[in-house]
Amino acid sequence: MVRPTKAYIAGVYEHPTRKAIDKTIPQLHAELAAGALADAGLTKDDVDGFFCDGTGPGLGGISMAEYIGLDLKYTDCTETGGSSYIVHVGHAAQAIADGKCSVALISLAGRPRAEGLKTLGARTYGGPPEAGFEMPYGPAVVNTYAMAAMRHMHEFGTTSEQLAWIKVAASHHAQHNEHAVLRAVVTVEDVVNSPMIADPLHRLDCCVISDGGGALVMVSPEIAKSLGNRSVKVLGQGEAIKHLNAGQVDLTYTAGVTSGRIAFEEANLTPADMDYASIYDSFTITVLITLEDLGFCARGEGGKFVSDGNLISGIGKLPFNTDGGGLCNNHPSNRGSMTKVIEAVRQLRGEAHPAVQVPDCTLALAHGTGGQIGTRSGSATVILGRNDA
Amino acid sequence: MSQMERTYLDPDINMETTVYWESAKNGKLLVKTCKACGKLHYYPRTICPHCLSSDTDWVEASGKGTIYTYSVMRRTETPYVIAYVTLEEGVTMLSNIVECDVDDVAVGQTVEVVFRDTEGGHSLPVFRPA
Numbered sequence: 001m002v003r004p005t006k007a008y009i010a011g012v013y014e015h016p017t018r019k020a021i022d023k024t025i026p027q028l029h030a031e032l033a034a035g036a037l038a039d040a041g042l043t044k045d046d047v048d049g050f051f052c053d054g055t056g057p058g059l060g061g062i063s064m065a066e067y068i069g070l071d072l073k074y075t076d077c078t079e080t081g082g083s084s085y086i087v088h089v090g091h092a093a094q095a096i097a098d099g100k101c102s103v104a105l106i107s108l109a110g111r112p113r114a115e116g117l118k119t120l121g122a123r124t125y126g127g128p129p130e131a132g133f134e135m136p137y138g139p140a141v142v143n144t145y146a147m148a149a150m151r152h153m154h155e156f157g158t159t160s161e162q163l164a165w166i167k168v169a170a171s172h173h174a175q176h177n178e179h180a181v182l183r184a185v186v187t188v189e190d191v192v193n194s195p196m197i198a199d200p201l202h203r204l205d206c207c208v209i210s211d212g213g214g215a216l217v218m219v220s221p222e223i224a225k226s227l228g229n230r231s232v233k234v235l236g237q238g239e240a241i242k243h244l245n246a247g248q249v250d251l252t253y254t255a256g257v258t259s260g261r262i263a264f265e266e267a268n269l270t271p272a273d274m275d276y277a278s279i280y281d282s283f284t285i286t287v288l289i290t291l292e293d294l295g296f297c298a299r300g301e302g303g304k305f306v307s308d309g310n311l312i313s314g315i316g317k318l319p320f321n322t323d324g325g326g327l328c329n330n331h332p333s334n335r336g337s338m339t340k341v342i343e344a345v346r347q348l349r350g351e352a353h354p355a356v357q358v359p360d361c362t363l364a365l366a367h368g369t370g371g372q373i374g375t376r377s378g379s380a381t382v383i384l385g386r387n388d389a
Numbered sequence: 390m391s392q393m394e395r396t397y398l399d400p401d402i403n404m405e406t407t408v409y410w411e412s413a414k415n416g417k418l419l420v421k422t423c424k425a426c427g428k429l430h431y432y433p434r435t436i437c438p439h440c441l442s443s444d445t446d447w448v449e450a451s452g453k454g455t456i457y458t459y460s461v462m463r464r465t466e467t468p469y470v471i472a473y474v475t476l477e478e479g480v481t482m483l484s485n486i487v488e489c490d491v492d493d494v495a496v497g498q499t500v501e502v503v504f505r506d507t508e509g510g511h512s513l514p515v516f517r518p519a
């Protein structure tokens with residue numbers, strides 16, 4: 001069948017750097033723009049919409065647009081942490097459908113590694129109202145995700161070995177990616193024997209820290225038609241947030257429950273229809289809970305679902321993160337959903353590494369999580385289809 | 390082995406939360422209740438997040454609760470236990486677990502509030518095994 005779509009992803013580009021000592025953030029954005037536009041077969045002057053997160057230097061997207069030299073009709077700088085770029089995909093699709101713009105550039109760039117930023121320590125967000133009741137207790141990215149993992153283990157009997165399978169699968173894929181930060185194939189034993197960082201998460205349950213970024217070019221159906229058949233359809237998108245709910249805390253799920261339902265409903269598809277999934281993998285537990293949230297398995301069954309190589313391309317039922325994901329390949333600017341979309345597009349174009357390419361990949365999902373699932377976070381899901389889907 | 394304790398950072402305090410932190414100095418853990426809808430909430434706000442009423446009031450919690458979940462931060466100078474504690478009153482708060490062997494903490498464990506001085510002389514509610 002030929003499914004209707006509001007917009008296409010026509011160009012993608014993942015910056016090859018993983019440590020950008022010699023590049024500024026604006027420079028990275030401009031290099032990304034050039035890369036994604038070249039991939040689409042478009043030029044800078046075709047761009048009339050620009051989307052970035054809240055971390056770009058300057059005022060929203062305006063300073064970055066000025067640096068890149070964009071003449072725009074439309075900008076959107078919605079900030080939901082690492083899920084921002086899948087939020088942007090949905091907003092760009094709607095803006096294109098509404099005629100507000102016809103060629104949208106979505107960009108993410110950062111250099112936490114070059115700047116020596118740790119993610120271990122407490123982060124401040126400029127005095128949000130909850131800060132006084134959290135910061136003195138030493139919350140960090142890793143220990144708040146760890147608390148979600150600990151609760152999942154308590155309620156459902158999930159084990160460290162099951163979580164480790166997620167890293168094992170990512171490493172099997174990363175061995176084929178020449179740009180990946182970690183290319184060594186690891187075993188379940190390697191993961192559970194790596195140093196404990198924040199119980200129950202070990203070092204190898206964590207993603208890499210890397211610089212660089214990625215960009216997407218989205219276009220109207222008319223422009224996509226003029227660009228040949230490499231464009232990928234945006235079939236459905238959903239986004240939602242979750243927080244601590246006035247003290248009624250449940251860390252066993254994320255807003256992916258909502259974003260996934262909305263995206264699947266819009267696409268009129270189900271998890272069983274997906275040939276491939278890019279799942280945000282800041283930590284192994286992020287993947288496990290997200291798979292449950294999106295309905296790939298029942299609540300509490302994530303541990304069984306990810307075990308025994310079920311996420312490994314060519315072996316398991318649900319090939320995931322075939323670039324090696326954030327766990328092994330790249331997690332630019334500590335934000336993961338951009339690279340999730342890029343690898344899903346590669347799969348749908350048949351341009352993933354041959355060793356991990358899913359045969360006849362027609363329908364794919366990309367999911368992002370932003371913030372911390374142990375406190376407050378944003379989730380965004382996009383369902384993508386091959387040009388002829 | 391009982392844990393060494395970190396130096397506790399000062400809380401951000403604003404006009405909505407002064408009473409909470411002043412009471413902590415007197416050994417009292419407060420939560421907010423709403424006279425309009427009758428529900429408790431945490432962290433405390435002037436406006437009830439359940440119904441948006443401004444008719445909220447402070448109530449003293451018993452200080453007893455159970456550990457909803459926790460993690461031990463290992464790769465720091467002084468390892469520490471971060472946890473969500475569900476108070477008897479029904480709201481869950483982020484805190485630390487102290488006066489314990491970090492390897493003996495468990496989900497479901499009963500705990501009670503104690504207070505620690507922060508670096509700037511404020512008083513911070515934390516919990517120890519009850």
Ligand SMILES: [Zn+2]
Pocket residue numbers: 423424425426427428437438439440441442
């Ligand atoms: Zn109320």
